[in-house]
Amino acid sequence: MDIKGYMAEVGRQARTAARVMARSTTRVRNDALLAIATALDEAREELVLANGRDLEKARENGLEPAMLDRLELTADRVDAMIEGLRQVAGLPDPIGEITGMTYRPSGIQVGKMRVPLGVIGIIYESRPNVTVEAASLCLKSGNAAVLRGGSESIHSNQAIASCIARGLKAVALPDISVQVIKTTDRAAVGELITMPEYVDVIVPRGGKGLIERISRDARVPVIKHLDGVCHVYIDSQANPDKALRIAVNAKTHRYGTCNTMETLLVDREAADRMLPLLAQAFRDKGVALRGCEATRAVISDIETATEEDWGAEYLAPVLAVRVVDGLDEAIAHINRYGSQHTDSIVSENYSHARRFITEVDSASVMVNASTRFADGFEYGLGAEIGISTDKIHARGPVGLEGLTSQKYVVFGDGHVRT
Numbered sequence: 001m002d003i004k005g006y007m008a009e010v011g012r013q014a015r016t017a018a019r020v021m022a023r024s025t026t027r028v029r030n031d032a033l034l035a036i037a038t039a040l041d042e043a044r045e046e047l048v049l050a051n052g053r054d055l056e057k058a059r060e061n062g063l064e065p066a067m068l069d070r071l072e073l074t075a076d077r078v079d080a081m082i083e084g085l086r087q088v089a090g091l092p093d094p095i096g097e098i099t100g101m102t103y104r105p106s107g108i109q110v111g112k113m114r115v116p117l118g119v120i121g122i123i124y125e126s127r128p129n130v131t132v133e134a135a136s137l138c139l140k141s142g143n144a145a146v147l148r149g150g151s152e153s154i155h156s157n158q159a160i161a162s163c164i165a166r167g168l169k170a171v172a173l174p175d176i177s178v179q180v181i182k183t184t185d186r187a188a189v190g191e192l193i194t195m196p197e198y199v200d201v202i203v204p205r206g207g208k209g210l211i212e213r214i215s216r217d218a219r220v221p222v223i224k225h226l227d228g229v230c231h232v233y234i235d236s237q238a239n240p241d242k243a244l245r246i247a248v249n250a251k252t253h254r255y256g257t258c259n260t261m262e263t264l265l266v267d268r269e270a271a272d273r274m275l276p277l278l279a280q281a282f283r284d285k286g287v288a289l290r291g292c293e294a295t296r297a298v299i300s301d302i303e304t305a306t307e308e309d310w311g312a313e314y315l316a317p318v319l320a321v322r323v324v325d326g327l328d329e330a331i332a333h334i335n336r337y338g339s340q341h342t343d344s345i346v347s348e349n350y351s352h353a354r355r356f357i358t359e360v361d362s363a364s365v366m367v368n369a370s371t372r373f374a375d376g377f378e379y380g381l382g383a384e385i386g387i388s389t390d391k392i393h394a395r396g397p398v399g400l401e402g403l404t405s406q407k408y409v410v411f412g413d414g415h416v417r418t
Contacts, residue, residue: 001183007191010146011198013176014119018144020174022116026093028171033136036167037085040078040132043163047073050159051128058152070126071153081132081160084383088136091382094401095142098409109411114404116142118200121192122385123148123214125206128156134203135164135178137385141403144177146199148192150206151184158182193218203398205386208313223398225363225389227313227339228258230371233330233356235347236269242368243270243346244277249370250344252285256315258387259342259364259374263310263320265330268294271323275299278321287317294323310337327352331359338362340389342374363389363396 021029040047051073058071094114101111120143122134131147138145149157161180168175181188193202193214202222204214211224232250234243250261266274271294279299282289289295290305302321309320310333324330334343344366345356353367364374374397376384381399388394394402 001185003183003185003187004191006183007181007188007195008198010179010181011119011195014144014146014179015198017174017177018116018118021139021142021144021177022118024142024173026095028173029093029139029142030089031171032139032168032173033085033089034167035170036132036135036164037082037089039163039166039170040082040085040160043159044075044078046162047078047156047159050155051153053155054128054153061152063152067126067152071128071156073128073156077129081129084129084133085136088140088383091140091400093140094404106415106417107412108415111409112406113409114401115407117403117405119144119146119198120403121146121148121199121202121220123189123192123202123204123206123210125150125210126153128153128160130205131157131160131180132164133383134205134385137383137400137403139177141400143403144179146179146181146192148181148189154184189214190217193220193222196220203386221393223386223388223390223394223402225258225339225341225387227311228260228341228387229263229311229313229337229339230259230261230341230374231263231265231334231338231343232261232371233265233324233327233334233343233345234267234270234274235327235330235345235349235352236267237349237352238267238270238274238346239348239368240274240277243274244281246344246346246368246370247278248281248285250372251282251287251319252317253370253372255317257372258313259371260315261319261344261371262312262314263322263333263337265322265324265333266295267327267330268323268325271295271298275321275323282319285317287319289319289321291321292323295321298323313339327355331356334360334362341387342366342371344369344371363387 097114098111120138124130164178165175199220202220204211275298289302290309291302305320340362342364343362357365376397376399384397
């Protein structure tokens with residue numbers, strides 16, 4: 001295959017489809033999502049067969065059990081894809097909303113209207129259900145999508161792509177509004193991220209290596225986060241019960257997510273009463289602790305933390321623990337070692353909480369809540385395409401609004417500038 005020529009054609013088609021999507025109505029886009037849900041429901045056997053081919057090849061290639069689990073399309077996961085489409089169809093449509101309309105001294109009215117970004121390229125690994133999630137959010141927000149899934153799920157993704165195309169055709173939208181790349185050649189990714197004339201934004205969803213490569217090589221704006229080095233700080237005026245519950249949940253609810261706590265900070269004034277309780281709770285959950293000297297002075301049977309531990313994203317039952325001298329040192333530690341993802345303070349002191357949320361430079365900052373809440377669904381976005389730690393355009397969980405932009409609109413009645 002001529003990868004360069006193929007990707008250029010994909011880009012041209014996506015740009016054409018984006019113009020149609022931008023002028024489509026909310027009802028048509030919602031009908032498309034429901035039609036895709038119906039197509040998936042009718043194609044269950046087709047999906048299972050395609051997924052079986054991927055699973056067979058993956059086993060031959062020695063894919064790890066955890067990756068095989070992510071790859072598998074079970075009946076429950078197909079049900080979840082269908083339900084997800086229906087839920088996205090029920091979300092409020094951000095497109096066309098005009099806000100901030102004001103009269104200017106000249107007599108004109110000026111406001112901002114929410115519009116689609118255009119063409120969104122999404123690069124992801126393993127899980128074929130991401131194909132449906134990504135397509136649904138892009139379509140609902142009036143965008144065209146170019147999707148590049150992992151090579152291990154090529155047959156599953158193409159089967160899903162066929163269902164998406166059938167759903168789009170059913171409501172007379174271009175089936176090229178969602179294109180799933182048909183080749184596993186990595187050169188296709190290199191082309192996708194360097195076509196600013198066709199692609200408006202790239203969203204990488206995967207491991208750190210993938211995101212680093214996309215961030216380094218892309219000539220298209222990227223919505224991404226690299227690490228989830230999240231903190232919980234237990235303040236000197238924290239409620240002990242709240243602190244224990246929040247810290248344990250932030251670390252042990254799930255280990256492999258980007259909003260899992262990786263470093264626990266404890267105020268020196270609270271260390272003697274909190275650290276033994278925390279240590280026992282984490283031992284009960286099988287979490288290995290690595291602590292600073294002050295931490296080990298209270299709980300000695302743990303490993304010594306190194307400088308590398310403070311910036312580590314373990315994604316495992318391992319936790320770094322540090323005793324800090326008050327709020328200033330906690331904030332300084334987070335801003336130095338954190339990844340600007342999600343950080344939380346446990347405190348009954350209003351002033352301390354206000355300073356924390358003002359001075360910690362992260363996409364999500366919390367008071368008396370687990371970092372695990374940093375999620376599009378939990379924030380009321382309905383669904384998310386990913387989480388961004390960037391400061392321009394979208395920051396934090398990226399839902400439908402994050403896949404849009406705004407343009408100024410001006411209303412006059414024959415007004416001219418003098």
